[in-house]
């Protein structure tokens with residue numbers, strides 16, 4: 231009997247899901263479980279890796295049960311995971327040595343500040359494709375090795391293993407202490423800050439700089455490649471793909487070729503542009519990252535611009551200001567007026583990120599007059615997401631000669647028609663939303679299915695991509711550019727705020 | 742200035758009476774309290790019951806304030822909220838049926854489109870979000886009319902030979918829709934187009950909108966004009982899923 235489905239395991243920041251897709255790329259069944267968020271200190275965020283593995287096991291069983299499927303019905307398993315989060319576990323027992331440090335965790339901020347002044351720091355962006363920041367795995371790994379008694383020695387003796395989430399899951403899925411494969415996929419490895427973005431191997435300069443013993447690291451493998459086969463309910467099923475979640479969304483949106491881009495609009499937003507097999511080093515504040523690699527073929531690269539505050543500004547408007555009862559009502563409120571009334575909101579809550587990278591900036595509401603109503607504010611909130619996208623796209627255009635034909639979008643904010651129209655207007659490209667909203671899981675499923683031949687080629691998958699909605703640019707050029715100038719002035723107002731008023735940073739952080 | 746409308750004054754008096762009463766009231770208690778004939782009071786109560794301001798206990802036949810009153814302050818539903826709540830269900834409906842999907846809210850006796858999902862066949866299409874569909878001539882509109890006793894226009898506009906243009910034909914159709922829980926459109930708006938729609942039911946059983954598919958008559962209906970069972974089942978299943986979504990707390994979005 232031919233396998234009916236591919237399975238995606240989407241290991242996210244708040245929950246873990248298992249999803250079955252059929253040959254048409256349609257979602258057949260889904261099971262989901264949340265895991266605990268541990269906040270041991272302000273700014274710290276940890277996960278229990280064992281709990282996450284147990285949840286994977288449960289959602290896999292549950293989703294198979296839902297459709298009465300067994301291992302023989304599953305062609306392959308693909309993993310998409312929260313990126314940069316780190317786990318260290320014992321090779322013999324499979325027990326994590328302590329809780330996983332999550333990507334959002336800021337405990338290494340001060341350490342990274344010092345590292346920035348250390349010799350060799352200036353080479354890091356060029357080697358890794360990333361700016362030196364506490365966001366990525368290497369400083370977290372360094373911290374864990376330093377702060378866990380005896381761990382560095384155990385690492386050197388090869389008793390413990392390091393991995394990002396997909397490594398942890400692949401190792402467990404393929405047998406754990408009983409022969410589990412200790413591997414990482416290249417897209418996840420590209421977020422550790424330890425991999426050379428050109429050779430796609432662990433880089434000795436980076437390992438030295440961060441003081442990481444090589445013995446602890448997994449083997450870097452392609453994103454579409456069979457790492458091993460499953461046990462238990464997935465007995466014999468190839469574990470055939472792994473991708474970081476944003477790369478998975480890029481894949482799920484079928485952005486397989488140079489010049490194709492997607493933006494995921496959620497709490498924060500992530501714009502990724504496939505630059506093909508050519509590596510584009512950003513000089514405009516973007517990250518260079520691996521998009522995907524089919525085993526044995528050259529890697530595809532991407533430029534990535536992350537926007538910290540988009541949906542969370544809407545949440546602030548709802549919870550902080552109480553001007554709306556639910557996120558979607560912001561569109562209703564915004565439609566009570568025809569324009570922003572000259573008002574701009576720059577949500578630099580924790581500084582400005584891509585492409586500015588100005589941590590000392592703080593947000594502003596610019597252009598306030600007595601004319602401004604809550605409707606204008608609602609518009610300014612939505613428009614800020616559009617302008618931030620524009621800034622990132624401008625940076626991409628400056629870094630690369632690829633020109634976007636359309637922006638593929640997904641995420642919770644895409645239900646906002648006013649916002650999506652505005653994005654199309656200010657980018658001056660069509661914005662298109664696919665029919666399957668679960669692009670992260672779909673990407674993992676596609677990758678796994680391709681790796682084992684469940685789907686034969688990328689073009690076949692493109693035919694599965696169906697347009698659910700489309701927004702075409704309507705704003706006239708003059709208005710677009712004058713509004714963008716105003717936004718840019720507003721951004722200028724945010725800069726240096728904390729260097730002028732002092733300790734506002736600590737006020738924000740201690741909230 | 743038009744004079745005050747007597748039946749509204751009477752309805753208001755009955756609502757105040759019910760609000761002040763310690764428990765549900767019998768028809769005779771109500772009619773004698775507000776000094777109306779039983780027939781008049783019954784007519785008003787029935788209308789109030791239709792619009793959801795008054796409920797009637799099925800066992801005792803007594804009257805009490807309806808759940809629709811409580812929801813009044815917030816309007817029926819925020820149209821953008823309805824889109825956000827239905828998006829994740831409307832997409833699979835389009836994917837599985839292979840047809841375009843619309844979500845509508847009532848506007849007078851008509852239906853305003855708040856969400857549109859393209860038909861998944863790679864053809865060029867245009868979403869008509871914001872458009873108003875005629876209540877009596879579309880599946881979506883008829884669902885809303887059936888579950889929202891609003892005043893239907895005096896003149897029922899003629900679109901095709903199939904449009905229901907007599908009040909009696911429409912009334913019979915709406916009764917059927919209420920009974921079966923879904924509506925079908927057989928070329929009544931555009932000759933070659935059909936539709937299948939079901940109500941979106943929010944808190945307190947109030948129908949706040951409708952969801953449906955539309956497309957070529959021969960794809961949606963069998964030669965006898967009956968909706969293809971698989972498509973109808975998918976529409977109904979989707980409407981129920983959105984309904985469940987609508988009755989969970991707002992703050993969870």
Ligand SMILES: Nc1ncnc2c1ncn2[C@@H]1O[C@H](COP(=O)(O)OP(=O)(O)OP(=O)(O)O)[C@@H](O)[C@H]1O
Nearest residue numbers: 495496497541542544545557558641642643645646
């Ligand atoms: N109609 C809307 N208009 C504007 N913003 C919205 C709308 N609907 C949701 N949002 C915002 O989108 C965000 C939720 O999107 P999404 O569900 O994709 O969130 P996420 O937490 O980033 O993703 P996930 O939980 O899947 O990892 C919230 O911040 C919310 O404020």
